[in-house]
Amino acid sequence: MYTEITDVERLVCIPPAELGEDIDSIVEKLTWETYGGRFGADKSFTVLVKNVRPVGPGRIVHGNGGVHQAVKFDQVVFRPENDEIVEGNVVEIVKFGAFVRFGPLDGLLHVSQVMDDRVDIDENNQRLVGKESGRYLAVGDVVRARVVSIDLNEKNPQESKIGLTMRQIGLGKLQWLDEDNKKKSKGETDERCEEPARMQELQDAGRLRAAQGREG
Numbered sequence: 001m002y003t004e005i006t007d008v009e010r011l012v013c014i015p016p017a018e019l020g021e022d023i024d025s026i027v028e029k030l031t032w033e034t035y036g037g038r039f040g041a042d043k044s045f046t047v048l049v050k051n052v053r054p055v056g057p058g059r060i061v062h063g064n065g066g067v068h069q070a071v072k073f074d075q076v077v078f079r080p081e082n083d084e085i086v087e088g089n090v091v092e093i094v095k096f097g098a099f100v101r102f103g104p105l106d107g108l109l110h111v112s113q114v115m116d117d118r119v120d121i122d123e124n125n126q127r128l129v130g131k132e133s134g135r136y137l138a139v140g141d142v143v144r145a146r147v148v149s150i151d152l153n154e155k156n157p158q159e160s161k162i163g164l165t166m167r168q169i170g171l172g173k174l175q176w177l178d179e180d181n182k183k184k185s186k187g188e189t190d191e192r193c194e195e196p197a198r199m200q201e202l203q204d205a206g207r208l209r210a211a212q213g214r215e216g
Helices: 023-035 174-215
Strands: 002-014 045-054 067-078 085-094 097-102 105-110 119-122 127-130 136-138 142-151 161-165
Touching: 002 023, 023 045, 023 067, 085 105, 085 136, 105 142, 142 174
Parallel strands: 105 161
Antiparallel strands: 002 067, 045 067, 085 097, 085 142, 097 105, 119 127, 127 136, 142 161
């Protein structure tokens, strides 16, 4: 999902009006404006640019008086992948599902992919509610989901379409998963407690039959 890449080398164009400013500061600002917060050619989204430094002298751009300056920098990129497990926050409830933010992007959790239950939409309270289970999903909830489809919009990253599902084992609202784990642990504990009692009953029954046999 997140990867750090070091010593990336690119070009930035310094406008004439900014040539009198501190070169390091202006190069850092222009590097982020040019390459940060967008997709690269490899479909990775740059979330952080750091350690920006100019490389050699700049080259004057004929016709506008600007300067092309080579720079090196380190960057942190985000790249969603199909079948990847992600955790994120529910940021919006809509009639057809919920939008979940993970990293810098939002994914759609369609109403049919929220849970193994028929889901009703509570528009007044902005919730998706399971008809039989009573479980609900609301803005602010933290969920674990799997990426099932990706259609990235390079020009407008926020318009990218990423499909998610929670209808698989180990996925869902984290509160639900915690409740399920506690129920499972309690069931195993109860079973372990019942086992000695059953063994004792069998032993008692065996002794009783043996005693009855001797009396007969």
